[in-house]
Amino acid sequence: MTYPNWLSQRAYLTGNQLALSFGEDEWTFGEVNKIALDYAGKLAHFGITEHSRVALLAKSNAEAVFVMYGCLHIGCEMVMLNERLAGAELAYQIEDAKVDQVFVDGELYEKVAASQPVSFEQLRQAPSVDFALKAEWAKDRTVSIMYTSGTTGNPKGVRQTAENHFSSAVSSALNLGVSPDDVWLCMVPLFHISGFSILMRSLVYGMGVRLYEKFDATVCADELCKGQVTHSSMVAVTLDQVLREIEQRELSVSARFKQILAGGGPVPVSYLQRAEAHGIQVLQTYGMTETSSQTTTLQPADAKTKIGSAGKPLFLYQVKIDGAKTGEAGEILIKGPQVTPGYIGKFKDRAVQEDGWLSTGDIGYLDDDGFLYVVDRRSDLLVSGGENVYPAEIEKVLMAHPSVREAGVCAMVDSTWGEVPAAFVVLDEPEVLDELAEFCRGQLAGYKVPKLFRMVDALPRNASNKLLRRELKTWL
Template sequence: MEPQKSFFVTDWLDRRAKLSGDRIALHDALSGRDISYRAWNAIANRTANMLDSLGVQAGDRVAIYSTNCVEYLDLLMACNKTGAVLQVLNWRLAIPEMRVVLNDAAPVVLVYSDEFVSQVNTLRSDIPSVRRFVALNQLADSADLPFAERESCPTAWDKLPELHPDAPWVICYTGGTTGIPKGAILTHGNMTWNSVNAVMSVPLNQNDVFLLSMPLFHTGGLNIFTLPLFHVGGKVIVTKAFDVEKALDFIEQQQVTVYLAVPTMYALMQAHPRWETANFSSIKAMFSGGAPCPEPIYQKFWAKGVQQFRVSYGLTEGGPYNIWLPNHDIQRKPGAIGVPVFHADVRIVHEDGSLCVADEPGELITRGMHVIPGYWNNPDATAKTVVDGWLHTGDLARADDEGYIWVIGRIKDMIISGGENVYPAEIESVLMAHPDVAEAVVIGVPDDKWGEVGWAVVVAKGQITAEALTIFMSDRLAKYKVPKNVVFVDAIPKTAVGKIDKKAVAQKVLS
């Protein structure tokens, strides 16, 4: 007997509007308006009908070149309804990089916001797949279609395609700091199961409020916790970008319960004059993701009474939600990322695939319905990353004898000095504990004697010398781990989502 063909309920908003239409789905930080699920479903239906009028069919790519806005999410949910695939564009890419990713996915429609009018005109003649350019507001060319044209479209949508769970919903490009970006295919199944894992773990419910500070071209903006909040009928506050002052305002005034940021954003929050008086009493789950979180950052939140602040882990190719640290373990296992979520398998393995024992470092791999099927138009990268159903993350990790996992760093970032493995994240955490250090990163530098040695690149916030920092590290680290050089800089280069860009750091200090 042949297995039954599997189809998916794809229209999230229609279902949510029927279940809890009067509840607030979105708070638009730009206009201050609240949008209910019922009203938003009608808006997204108009957007779906507009795409349909442009000839967009299931499987066609629709690119969006925009900063965060509610229209971005309208388009996401319209693609959910139509079966079109949303190509989310990292607006910080240079024009040559943008040209590459656009020609890779070959979208038939490109939607853009005001900030990128000149870039769109520069790219226009080099992206032949695009049949229509759509402006959210300002037109880059008189022939372009205003997004407002959707207002003339019907508020009902009844053309739902029959989609398999493996049908793509989003293409999210990743890996731009280490080479040509790869288009991770996030399917309807991936995004649904990621949401189920998030909802079950936190857990989330319709009373939760999430402050969206991460860019929507990043999996953290899309899937942690924006889409899971829509799944349960909660509210998402949509901000254009992270702003410390506004973030503190929203957390207090809108009674935010769930928040995600990268360590750099939290460091800025703690350095703000309002830190001492900031009210986080509404928070039930606060996450630091995207990069290793230095211990002083989460210790300061705990000291302030934010007991729910935890280090988290995820990656685009893994949903990104696959590991969870339960509330009762946050301070019992400081710095741990936790244990596998309900619907995920996680292992730590040697290079030959054999399992590591407790406290032995190895590569973290994961499998489950949250794992992507592969990269768009890139079978070679897919074959190297997803092996026999297991996603090879490229992250070094260890697990203790209870199965709790710590991320040590990236395999490619590990420094092998005189035959010893040195993990930059461990050293960076020690550096960040110094009161006169604002930011720090450790990179590997070739060395004639040791093969490779560590260099500490530091942004100081007080009077500190390289010698004093070396003594500080020597009191806390084995001798072979202490960086052989300390370089002071005014700023450390970051990626678009606030992660430290180690490739750019190396170019900055070694050039």
């Protein structure tokens, strides 16, 4: 089973429609396709074929999109590297994925210099040679790979297939509605599923993307008022900042703007009310890298009676609570064509599905009407400004310090970022406490470095000596 090449098809069917806008520049699908064909030829010059796996390290800008679309034309797999990661973290992913070539946005070159990357500048200047255009895409073709950590602290590379992305885009359309002149404002990173799924929707719907390198509340508020964009993706903290801009500057949101999709945990009701006062619909959603973005979404009409709910599954998906009755909490299980077929690298043999069901590790329940409530994101995960942070990964780094005997990390509430990591350590030499932040900084992305370090005599553990991170939280 195949799809016609999405980008070729878009250039053919809606070649004159807006595909991408970045800064002052705009490209139609016809134009983006031409550029992508050129980039595909340049990638081929560096030996990339449909059998290759490449890694991309880039800011979320137009050139990154061209390189990604070039990869789509060639048919290679893309490992999406997070530009905020430290060198050691990137090296781990590049090594685990056994990529054939790393391509890197010039200013990030130093982070991956050891992997002998090709810079975007070298790519741009390379000749575009003949290549085999991937005219049809197998449904099970791996399009993107994104690393996510978890209980072990070892990041795992999650495969996202063409069918994963397609069914995600289609299910979202059936839920939110879709119109040929929609334009999605993208201020979330393209190397995350939140951002990459916007590109995938763009190709499947023929929808324009207004892209920014990073989130900026002032610019975002202006975009909502200008009348060019219809949708955007945010998390609660960024939504709050945008609403403040609108409120303080007494801005008027364009009638053309339709919806904000809000991930990364529940949005406070007060934010929803403020959004509504400005005519903004906010749809809260629950999803993860392993489900290629949204799995459940809460309709605005239900947001006030189902406070804190993550909504109901999208049309093609199923959600159930492991072994629990209605109203009882348990592990959230997910089934559908958006669920990854598995990992690559070190974890490639680990099963991610049982009878088609993905165990999320998150705890939740379904109410009488079938609305999902996520009671507790798994205790091994905290979300800081939209970025997933895995305590185990930070603990592993801390434990590598010669004076740290034990380390436990948990989420601490933060007014700007929602959550930030906090570390509890048992030390052989108390005086190293002040060095730990600097020690982490060399090996972890900045947002993963604990904002609080506290020395303790012992960590809370259960009978089998497992660290109880939930109890740590109560110590804060």
